[in-house]
Amino acid sequence: MKVDYHMHLEMGSLTLDYLEEFWQQAQRQGLDEIGISEHGHNFRQYEGIMGHLRTGQDAYPKIIRWLSKKFSLDLDDYVALIQAGKDRGWVLKLGLEMDYIPGKEAEIAALIEAYPWDYVLGSVHFMGKWGFDFSPEVGWPDKDTNSAYEAYFTALLGATKTGLFDSITHPDLIKIFGHQATIPLEPYYDAMAEALARTDTCVEINAAGLRKPVGIIYPHPDFLRKCQEKGVPITLACDAHYPNDVGNGIDQAIKLARSVGYSEVATFSRRQRTLQPIG
Ligand SMILES: [Zn+2]
Numbered sequence: 608m609k610v611d612y613h614m615h616l617e618m619g620s621l622t623l624d625y626l627e628e629f630w631q632q633a634q635r636q637g638l639d640e641i642g643i644s645e646h647g648h649n650f651r652q653y654e655g656i657m658g659h660l661r662t663g664q665d666a667y668p669k670i671i672r673w674l675s676k677k678f679s680l681d682l683d684d685y686v687a688l689i690q691a692g693k694d695r696g697w698v699l700k701l702g703l704e705m706d707y708i709p710g711k712e713a714e715i716a717a718l719i720e721a722y723p724w725d726y727v728l729g730s731v732h733f734m735g736k737w738g739f740d741f742s743p744e745v746g747w748p749d750k751d752t753n754s755a756y757e758a759y760f761t762a763l764l765g766a767t768k769t770g771l772f773d774s775i776t777h778p779d780l781i782k783i784f785g786h787q788a789t790i791p792l793e794p795y796y797d798a799m800a801e802a803l804a805r806t807d808t809c810v811e812i813n814a815a816g817l818r819k820p821v822g823i824i825y826p827h828p829d830f831l832r833k834c835q836e837k838g839v840p841i842t843l844a845c846d847a848h849y850p851n852d853v854g855n856g857i858d859q860a861i862k863l864a865r866s867v868g869y870s871e872v873a874t875f876s877r878r879q880r881t882l883q884p885i886g
């Protein structure tokens with residue numbers, strides 16, 4: 608089964624016409640099923656979880672400007688749209704990509720409870736108020752790369768340990784702009800694989816890295832191999848932000864999965880996981 612469980616409508620609109628472009632591209636790419644996973648922060652219901660990132664002395668001006676356009680849509684409209692697509696016979700899943708913000712676990716859990724998600728992705732894009740994937744010019748010039756990696760994997764481990772999410776996305780996104788840590792990352796890979804296994808959470812293989820400065824898939828093969836050894840299932844993702852990117856890189860993601868020993872991919876309905884043969 609060929610699936611892609613990570614894509615965003617945010618560059619277009621919450622309309623059936625726009626959603627249909629994603630489904631049509633999925634069919635052209637030979638995908639059997641796609642999951643739409645809009646960012647939580649596009650919705651007014653997420654303001655209580657991330658709104659504080661745009662206030663205070665330590666907020667980043669570019670991130671304040673970016674967040675000023677967020678929290679504008681309504682989750683009810685989004686959920687209804689995906690259902691309307693399903694009603695047309697499109698093979699869609701209702702997902703959400705939620706930023707993990709330490710201290711906001713109760714609010715995140717409440718939003719997960721409140722809607723009939725097929726699956727929920729857990730992400731780390733922020734350490735404190737620094738959105739590290741925003742731009743190499745935002746924050747990075749002042750940071751020590753090793754410390755950034757340590758903070759990133761600590762946050763990712765925190766997200767995993769909550770057990771709130773069905774899959775942890777792009778799980779070494781910190782490499783997005785090509786910054787390389789010189790500290791050993793094996794202990795973090797071990798801790799992540801262990802926590803994923805213990806909380807029965809999937810790990811995502813995300814092909815978007817191919818389209819970013821780093822030019823390679825998330826996560827590192829050594830990380831993925833440790834997940835495979837611990838029996839952690841995978842989800843597969845292109846992370847499309849435009850219809851044309853649906854399924855883009857999925858074949859490379861499948862190749863990476865197979866290279867470390869995976870033969871199955873996780874699919875979800877109403878948060879019940881089913882493993883399917885890959886490809
Ligand atoms: Zn993301």
Ligand SMILES: [Zn+2]
Nearest residue numbers: 613615704846
């Ligand atoms: Zn995404």
